[in-house]
Amino acid sequence: MQLFERKSEFRSALITWYLREKRDLPWRRTDNPYYIWVSEVMLQQTRVDTVIPYYERFIEKFPSLADLAVAKEEDVLKMWEGLGYYSRVKNLQSGVREVVEKYGSEIPKNRKEISKLKGVGPYTAGAVLSIAFGVPEHAVDGNVMRVLSRLLLIEDDIAIPRNRKIFEEVVMELIDEKDPSSFNQALMELGATICTPKPRCLLCPVRDFCHAFHEGRQEKLPVKSKKTKVxxxxxxxxxxxxxxxxxxxxxxxxxxxxxxxxxxxxxxxxxxxxxxxxxxxxxxxxxxxxxxxxxxxxxxxxxxxxxxxxxxxxxxxxxxxxxxxxxxxxxxxxxxxxxxxxxxxxxxxxxxxxx
CATH class of the missing domain: 3.90.79.10 (Nucleoside Triphosphate Pyrophosphohydrolase)
Structure with missing residues (x-):
């Protein structure tokens, strides 16, 4: 595929755009892996603008792994009040306690160990590893799957969990090993701001690499089966x-x-x-x-x-x-x-x- 043949060019265009245009978000002003972990858990199923004040209050209340580890669950839930999906913060606190007790307050720097922590799935593991530690690991969320579906004309249903593996393998093939943090965040940012469900292709920094755009099929991808009726x-x-x-x-x-x-x-x-x-x-x-x-x-x-x-x-x-x-x-x-x-x-x- 053309994209794989022009990997270096693609990475350069994507990361240059990201470093120039990225939104100024509080978790992007730190390399503290605990803060990045908190932000990634909050951002699951929640809009960025909603998360910002919650993130700032949460970090102020629990500024370290140790602070969150010893906090009363009721106090932690109170700080999460209104964000929804409350099992997320319970799992976060459990995972943080594991880090404090088993790893001497040092978050593991490899996928195998970090994935053992409560509530840390493939995406969160990859996001923390790449953004906080500069480890070239995939961090595939819905935004990333939408971007890659269009770039590479991937027609596999993104609602089927096993198909995530396809996108993880693509990221590992394309990722910039020198700057995996910017690469992964650039893919996420592109999906959040440009390659949205209704794409803004004229503003896209990697439009020249996009198979769907060249075939006029960008609005038909990704393929996503509808959820069962609620x-x-x-x-x-x-x-x-x-x-x-x-x-x-x-x-x-x-x-x-x-x-x-x-x-x-x-x-x-x-x-x-x-x-x-x-x-x-x-x-x-x-x-x-x-x-x-x-x-x-x-x-x-x-x-x-x-x-x-x-x-x-x-x-x-x-x-x-x-x-x-x-x-x-x-x-x-x-x-x-x-x-x-x-x-x-x-x-x-x-x-x-x-x-």
Whole structure:
């Protein structure tokens, strides 16, 4: 293929463009492998502009491997609050503890050992190794697969996990061994800013090497089969306040969706019962009053919650598994985005009432 025959020319065009045009991102101002690890975990399934403030707060709170290793899980989840995919940060903390305990706080510099760490998959391993340590290793994410699909007219379905190997092998064939950090980041940057789902080919620094562009097929690649239809779950949520002005909450189980996060009573709707009846039947608490609060949808990768939330008052004590918390305590608890939406609406409602 033409690209492989002109590897040196391709690398030069790609890296020259990257060094000139790259976005100024905080994790690009450091070669600290721990910071780069944190950024790569945050960037999985999350937009760059969303990640920046989270990254800066997280590094300020846990500036070293040792700081994160000894931190309380609840404090770590609180710093991740709103980013979603909370298992990512749990695995990150577990992996960091392994580095501190087994490797003397030195992140391994080879794929075999770094890949043994909790939560470190092929992409994260390659990104940390190449960016932080200058090791010529592949770091293949969705952006990279899209770029390479077009450059080389690769028509294998990128949604099929085993096909990732094809792209990893291509990267290892093309990678610049003198500057693997810039090469890998350049591929990612190209996919994020130019070779997007709707490509901006006229701005592309490696357009001359692109088979798809020359054949006018760039918008047909990559091949990606559609996900199975997501499940929609209707939920009723209750922000229940007692006579002392405290809020009823519980912690989710330590495994599964939104593990260990705190929430108001949230009950799946399966019939036509009234909201107050749903609450009494499911957790055994009677209400003094109930009023509509907010309705919204929250989209996960594999399902959608359709939430109908209510503000309710009760004189009852906390049922088994629940506790009442002051507003200050609720603020301090780690909460997932759906609960944050309810809590923010409660604050607005209370502010408007006082106003």
């Amino acid at each position: 499940k929609t779950i209707p939920l009723t949520a209750f922000a229940v306040r007692n006579s002392e002005g405290k809020w009823l909450m519980k912690q989710r189980p330590s495994t599964g969706l939104l593990a260990d996060m705190w929430e108001f009573p949230m009950i799946e709707i399966t019939g036509t019962a009234k909201p107050e009846e749903i609450l009494k039947l499911n957790i055994g608490i009677k209400l003094k009053s109930i009023d509509p609060l907010i309705q919204f949808k929250h989209v996960f990768s594999h399902l959608i919650w359709e939430v109908e939330a209510y503000l309710a008052l009760t004189k009852d004590g906390a049922p088994v598994g629940y506790s009442f918390f002051s507003a200050t305590e609720v603020d301090a608890l780690p909460k997932a985005v759906p609960v944050l939406k309810i809590w923010d609406q409660l604050k607005k409602t209370e502010k408007n009432t006082k106003g």
